[in-house]
Amino acid sequence: MIYTYMDSPVGQLLLAAEQGSLKHIRFSTGRKARGADPGWERRDGPFKATKLQLRAYFAGQRQDFNLSLAPDVTAFQGRVLAALQEIPYGQTRSYQDIATAIGNPTAVRAVGGANGSNPLPIVIPCHRVIGSGGALTGFGGGLEVKRYLLDLERRHSGLFSTSGVA
Numbered sequence: 145m146i147y148t149y150m151d152s153p154v155g156q157l158l159l160a161a162e163q164g165s166l167k168h169i170r171f172s173t174g175r176k177a178r179g180a181d182p183g184w185e186r187r188d189g190p191f192k193a194t195k196l197q198l199r200a201y202f203a204g205q206r207q208d209f210n211l212s213l214a215p216d217v218t219a220f221q222g223r224v225l226a227a228l229q230e231i232p233y234g235q236t237r238s239y240q241d242i243a244t245a246i247g248n249p250t251a252v253r254a255v256g257g258a259n260g261s262n263p264l265p266i267v268i269p270c271h272r273v274i275g276s277g278g279a280l281t282g283f284g285g286g287l288e289v290k291r292y293l294l295d296l297e298r299r300h301s302g303l304f305s306t307s308g309v310a
Contacts, residue, residue, distance in 0.1 A: 145160050145183070146160065146185050146187040147159060147168075147186055150198060154292055157169055157198070158180060159191050160184065162214065163214075165213060166214065166267065167214050169267060171284055171289065173285060175284060175286065176285070194211055215264050220258060228272065228273065231269055231273075237272060260284065265284060270284075271283060
């Protein structure tokens with residue numbers, strides 16, 4: 145596994161890849177802040193395209209990503225992550241919406257767990273999932289980061305909500 149760091153508006157991000165595919169994006173702050181694992185090798189060069197796309201996203205110039213992704217997840221988590229990628233830029237869905245989208249409407253808690261263990265936040269937009277009442281719920285980078293990402297997308301998508309959550 146190789147990795148690099150990237151400064152962003154939400155703090156320093158750790159990017160990790162293996163065999164040309166992105167496997168992890170980790171935050172330097174928040175409840176799930178983590179650095180590189182032992183044995184990983186720092187290499188900055190292979191991440192140029194990833195950094196370019198992330199910078200464009202943070203500048204409001206990119207709404208989706210064209211990267212090779214290889215998250216290590218279970219089959220259930222993979223279905224949840226696929227559903228997250230279907231949430232349009234600037235919009236949100238509830239955990240119930242995601243459970244229904246994957247064909248298992250009673251799996252709301254399991255969806256929350258899979259969402260919370262997303263190894264590729266931002267690129268796989270777990271920040272777009274909110275509580276059923278519209279409340280912002282947990283996020284690995286912290287609720288301030290989640291709010292920042294949602295506000296960024298709203299500003300650049302033209303979608304607005306009087307409740308603060310679209």
